[in-house]
Amino acid sequence: MPNDKPKTELLDELEKGPWPSFVKEIKSAGQTSASAQDLLRQLELSYQEKKGHWKHGGLVGVLGYGGGVIGRYSDAGDQFPNVAHFHTIRVNQPAGWFYTSDAIRTICDIWERHGSGLTNMHGSTGDLILLGTRTAELEPTFQELAHAGFDLGGSGSSFRTPSCCVGMARCEWACYDAMKLCYDLTMAYQDEMHRPPFPYKFKLKFSACPNDCVAAIARADLSIIGTWKNEIQVDESAVTEYASDGVNIQKDVCDLCPSQCMAWDGHKLSIENHECVRCMHCINVMPKALRPGKERGAVIMIGGKAPIMQGALLSSVLIPFVAADELLDTLKELIRRIWDFWDEYGNNRERVGELIQRVGLPAFLDGIGLEPVPEMVSAPRDNPYIFYQAGKDGEK
Incomplete structure (x- = not known):
């Protein structure tokens, strides 16, 4: 490992002030990691030149999996050889992010042997993120994680790793068992998670009450938000x-x-x-x-996403209420119908919410076999000049 301390005059400015700094954490990792040191050097160069030096990711992975690894290469690898490859690995987190200290130590030990030692707890998908390793270290890292009882999460155009709040484990407002539902559906869709089959990513997140502590409404293609049906x-x-x-x-x-x-x-x-x-x-x-009232369950919402390809979307209501004991079977059937329609009509890199915007909610509901209900209206229409023609037997 290089002994010369990286010169980071610009990055040092980001350590000042009252807030925690990622620069401080990378410097700490750099005491034992050559890749962390080169990461600081490259980042300092990016700040000097006002230019990023990461190339578009390549196709890298582990045997049998098409997802779980995000390829990352530097275009300044000759200057910073320890980050010439800097791939990211997503590790499927336990439901509710409950870890034992032994489990976290095990992951960190594996990562120090094979990668930079840098982690992100947790990414927006929910996974535990292991930041930075070389192509040759991907398979050994995966094998050690698998033998320790961990699996990779989703990446690419796949079913992304489901995530949930702590639900009934810690929260008195929980209207259904978010952790159990998250685990059951994670186990049900392993193929779709590890072998990307879709037009683009599909995220499923579970919040056990309307506080939505995992921000499912803003980020998930299908949001399961706990609610109640009767009186407070x-x-x-x-x-x-x-x-x-x-x-x-x-x-x-x-x-x-x-x-x-x-x-x-x-x-x-x-x-x-x-x-x-x-x-x-x-x-x-x-x-x-x-x-919350005693008659508890969840509202199923659809279409949330961040502004990557098009603008940001918040989820809108798809099914107003499903009783807690019916959620698993209802979701399995609903997800199958949504995926079938999306596979047939979705464009490349088009999220489900964008598909609904393009084809229209009536066509989408007809395609998945749901009847429209008033709760699906996200906002009143702004065009009063809409006329209806009489249908069969004079029905509107």
């Missing part, structure tokens, strides 16, 4: 206790309710549950007094 449970004595302790229920709860479905007369909290949009605000403010 209210503990009147606890509401009174909050009021006596100084909580301004009118200002901090009722006035901030997005659907204005709550009223406080100074003594009693009233809720028009049929107007409630399940935003969780009131429950988050007064957790001892309010709880």
